[in-house]
Amino acid sequence: MSTTPTPGPTAVPAPVPAEEPDAATLAHAAEQTAATLLTTAGPHRLTDVVPAPYHVQPDPAADWVLPADAIIVASADPAALAVAEQLADLLRPATGYPLPVTDSTTPTPAGGIALVLDDNADPGAEGYRLDITTHGVRVTAATGAGLFYGVQTLRQLLPAAIESPEPVTEHWALPGGTITDTPRFPYRGAMLDVARHFFAVEDVLRVVDHLARYKLNHLHLHLTDDQGWRITVDSWPKLTTVGGTTEVGGGPGGHYTTADYARIVSYAASRHITVVPEIDLPGHTNSALVAYPELAPDKTPPPPYTGTEVGFSYVDPADERTYDFVADVLGEVAALTPGPWLHVGGDEAFKVKGEVYTGFVERVQRIVADLGKAVVGWHQLAPAAHVDGRVLQWWGTNGEDPTTVDAVRRGARLIVSPGNHAYLDMKYAADTPIGHDWAGLIDVRKAYDWDPGTHVAGVPAEAVLGVEAPLWTESVTSLADIELLLLPRLPAIAELGWSPRARHDWASFRDRLASQGPRWTTAGITYHRAPEIPWPTTPTIPTQRTTPQPDTATR
Numbered sequence: 273m274s275t276t277p278t279p280g281p282t283a284v285p286a287p288v289p290a291e292e293p294d295a296a297t298l299a300h301a302a303e304q305t306a307a308t309l310l311t312t313a314g315p316h317r318l319t320d321v322v323p324a325p326y327h328v329q330p331d332p333a334a335d336w337v338l339p340a341d342a343i344i345v346a347s348a349d350p351a352a353l354a355v356a357e358q359l360a361d362l363l364r365p366a367t368g369y370p371l372p373v374t375d376s377t378t379p380t381p382a383g384g385i386a387l388v389l390d391d392n393a394d395p396g397a398e399g400y401r402l403d404i405t406t407h408g409v410r411v412t413a414a415t416g417a418g419l420f421y422g423v424q425t426l427r428q429l430l431p432a433a434i435e436s437p438e439p440v441t442e443h444w445a446l447p448g449g450t451i452t453d454t455p456r457f458p459y460r461g462a463m464l465d466v467a468r469h470f471f472a473v474e475d476v477l478r479v480v481d482h483l484a485r486y487k488l489n490h491l492h493l494h495l496t497d498d499q500g501w502r503i504t505v506d507s508w509p510k511l512t513t514v515g516g517t518t519e520v521g522g523g524p525g526g527h528y529t530t531a532d533y534a535r536i537v538s539y540a541a542s543r544h545i546t547v548v549p550e551i552d553l554p555g556h557t558n559s560a561l562v563a564y565p566e567l568a569p570d571k572t573p574p575p576p577y578t579g580t581e582v583g584f585s586y587v588d589p590a591d592e593r594t595y596d597f598v599a600d601v602l603g604e605v606a607a608l609t610p611g612p613w614l615h616v617g618g619d620e621a622f623k624v625k626g627e628v629y630t631g632f633v634e635r636v637q638r639i640v641a642d643l644g645k646a647v648v649g650w651h652q653l654a655p656a657a658h659v660d661g662r663v664l665q666w667w668g669t670n671g672e673d674p675t676t677v678d679a680v681r682r683g684a685r686l687i688v689s690p691g692n693h694a695y696l697d698m699k700y701a702a703d704t705p706i707g708h709d710w711a712g713l714i715d716v717r718k719a720y721d722w723d724p725g726t727h728v729a730g731v732p733a734e735a736v737l738g739v740e741a742p743l744w745t746e747s748v749t750s751l752a753d754i755e756l757l758l759l760p761r762l763p764a765i766a767e768l769g770w771s772p773r774a775r776h777d778w779a780s781f782r783d784r785l786a787s788q789g790p791r792w793t794t795a796g797i798t799y800h801r802a803p804e805i806p807w808p809t810t811p812t813i814p815t816q817r818t819t820p821q822p823d824t825a826t827r
């Protein structure tokens with residue numbers, strides 16, 4: 273549903289009429305008073321940002337209020353203009369301001385917001401500098417990604433009412449000062465398991481939005497498992513027409529067409545998020561075996577599986593047809609995926625052991641390399657031979673594994689997803705209505721209190737590509753379930769991926785996280801009100817306009 277932007281309220285309260293005021297006038301006056309009362313606390317502090325920025329220099333004398341006639345001016349470059357349009361789309365619904373976007377070879381704030389793309393900008397490929405002065409806002413970055421992250425920060429510095437999908441009366445104040453920011457790790461991700469339960473494209477796009485808010489840059493999609501195959505493969509059509517029709521609990525399942533997948537990829541890309549598709553091999557393949565029994569070791573079709581056990585299924589590593597299948601599937605998925613990664617799973621293949629397992633993995637790794645992609649797999653891949661660019665995803669719970677350390681010594685890099693800190697399918701507490709507890713309970717502090725750079729003993733920080741928060745969905749059946757498990761722990765993992773270790777501070781994080789709550793509430797996003805977070809108790813419902821506003825053209 274789109275909202276037609278309408279002009280904002282005037283800064284001056286409506287004059288009190290000499291005669292009896294009518295109901296609309298009274299309502300408008302009350303609204304103005306409420307807005308003033310709500311904003312007497314002044315703007316947010318410049319430090320109130322998740323993930324914590326690299327460097328923050330507040331200047332309270334430079335606080336600034338976004339005026340109704342502000343314009344957004346961006347460098348005359350498609351990357352900058354795209355972010356400018358995204359910024360306008362973020363700000364127009366709640367403010368009701370027209371916020372026209374223009375371009376310039378020398379963008380300056382001039383009472384509005386300037387987005388400056390500058391090849392020589394300091395803070396690196398994904399970094400940005402944000403200046404809030406009495407003249408307005410300037411975001412400077414060397415790339416569109418940097419500008420985009422600067423805009424996410426700007427968004428958090430505005431009052432929570434900025435998340436309202438409808439125009440609200442608010443004093444759109446911003447705290448003065450300068451932020452310079454750049455991420456700690458290049459890979460900051462989350463995983464959504466769309467195989468155990470299938471989720472519609474719209475749900476996935478909304479998860480992308482949540483990642484973008486917290487400057488995550490990878491979405492790993494677990495596309496295949498025993499309970500369902502979720503992506504069309506033209507050369508093996510029954511993978512989805514047969515293998516896609518089941519899910520945990522007996523529901524109808526579903527799958528993404530090529531067009532659906534392309535839509536997810538491009539929506540994510542426009543938010544500077546790379547999709548990492550996973551085809552889990554050689555285990556977790558019951559749905560493929562139902563569709564193509566020739567891939568099964570005994571060449572007979574297994575019954576469809578809608579339970580939650582793991583480790584029983586596998587494609588036949590002794591049959592050449594299996595490698596045709598793998599090459600076809602990975603070839604098609606690679607062709608649909610602009611990002612550099614192909615995730616091949618490799619976990620819990622309990623029935624494919626020793627040299628048979630490593631031999632299979634080595635052939636799969638070569639197929640991926642020949643497709644020009646870098647192979648990613650769960651850390652069970654470790655004993656296989658190294659190939660260039662190989663990345664292992666650590667999901668252990670004790671931070672120790674000599675085989676993984678050895679693989680890193682042979683050149684592998686690591687994405688760190690410890691089951692007992694980063695698994696978003698673990699319950700927060702014993703009474704969490706959904707989720708698992710095999711890796712323990714993970715409250716917000718547990719999600720936050722660890723260091724990806726030193727977590728796996730014997731793996732140096734330089735070998736750590738980044739961090740990822742996986743969400744397995746055996747017990748997750750709706751978008752609200754997803755959000756309940758994601759929020760507020762996803763921002764904790766995001767801060768571990770983005771912020772310098774020197775900024776790591778639970779007390780600070782807890783308070784900054786608390787101010788996200790009203791934003792989610794205003795945006796209609798479900799979250800778990802974790803008891804260890806001091807969520808604000810003051811009224812957070814923005815003042816809804818009660819007076820009719822004239823329609824205006826906005827672009």
Ligand code: TNX
Pocket residue numbers: 582619620650667695697708744745746
């Ligand atoms: C382990 S983590 C799995 C998944 C399950 C998950 C549930 C990993 C690589 N494999 O198959 O869904 O536990 O928490």
